[in-house]
Amino acid sequence: MGRDAKRAKQARRDKRRRVAGSDTDVPPWFEAAMKERWEAWDRAVAAGLMEEGAETKYHFTPDGKVLSVAVGKSGQLLANGERLTPSAADRLRVEMPFLAQMVTFYENNQAAGRGLEGGPEDGVTMLEPPRGPDPMPPVDEAAMARARTGIEALVRQGKVSEAVGAMVIPSQRGVLVAVGGVDGELYVNGKALTEQWATRLREDLPDIASDVARLQAIRAQWQDAPPADRSFELGACTDPNCHGVH
Structure with a gap:
């Protein structure tokens, strides 16, 4: 040089x-x-x-x-x-x-x-240490039941190994239930998290639009690796908005 x-x-x-x-x-x-x-x-x-x-x-x-x-x-x-x-x-x-x-x-x-x-x-950057998560809205039991039904349908179709290990995020208008599939796909409320479905979810649940974006980033990260059974990968949820393992 x-x-x-x-x-x-x-x-x-x-x-x-x-x-x-x-x-x-x-x-x-x-x-x-x-x-x-x-x-x-x-x-x-x-x-x-x-x-x-x-x-x-x-x-x-x-x-x-x-x-x-x-x-x-x-x-x-x-x-x-x-x-x-x-x-x-x-x-x-x-x-x-x-x-x-x-x-x-x-x-x-x-x-x-x-x-x-x-x-x-x-x-x-003079920032205060992070506060604890804001109180979560109560879980909409009807929306939760619909989401469980969607996951159970994925299990029957062989797309998810078991109806456990999901990430559950309550919203003022419903709930997000995300779970990994055996093919490396990420399913949210019973459907693969395509760009079209993510846009619809952000419109329906605007108060947790950032959580939809975060799930999209997780899906993109999964796509960088060979397909694997991801059914339990969201179960160890550390997101402060995560409602828990179901």
């Missing part, structure tokens, strides 16, 4: 590493964490996940944690150098409680195709 090419590559890296609004590249008390982030982004570039010099947002917390986010080549968001999958988002919320809301913000942006749009400026 020629000297000019090396200089151009270093300039792109410096651009990615610069913290907006500061005279220095990194606040000194975050240097160790930032070094880890830069190395993670270099690995992401080397793996072909993102372009060299792509815009990267950096958010710091008072307890010394750093969250950095960028848009990958495929349009999927990357957080700290890895794809922002549902499992990665859950882990980041646990590791960085002050930034749990920020992780969820970018997760929702990804589901809506908005990338980094609306993200706050780089710097220390």
Whole structure:
């Protein structure tokens, strides 16, 4: 590689590493964490996940944690150098409680195709630690009965191995009951979670539209792997809106 090419590559890296609004590249008390982030982004570039010099947002917390986010080549968001999958988002919320809301913000942006749009400026993000989940609405027993009937029909059709292990999310207008299938599909309220069905669910249950988007992300993550029996994968639900295992 020629000297000019090396200089151009270093300039792109410096651009990615610069913290907006500061005279220095990194606040000194975050240097160790930032070094880890830069190395993670270099690995992401080397793996072909993102372009060299792509815009990267950096958010710091008072307890010394750093969250950095960028848009990958495929349009999927990357957080700290890895794809922002549902499992990665859950882990980041646990590791960085002050930034749990920020992780969820970018997760929702990804589901809506908005990338980094609306993200706050780089710097220390003074957020309160996450509150506990809001009280859940009472479960609509009639809607629950319809959802159970739908799952039982899937069992009879051989699409789901057993009518257990479902994720149940109450809504003001009904209920979401999601369960994995033996073919790796994700079924919600008795139907495969296609884009058309997801749109209908968001229209019918607007207060939990974000949960529909989260289930779509889980389905997309499943599609990246060979089909497998997913009947019990939603049973160990850690989502704060999850009503429990049924």
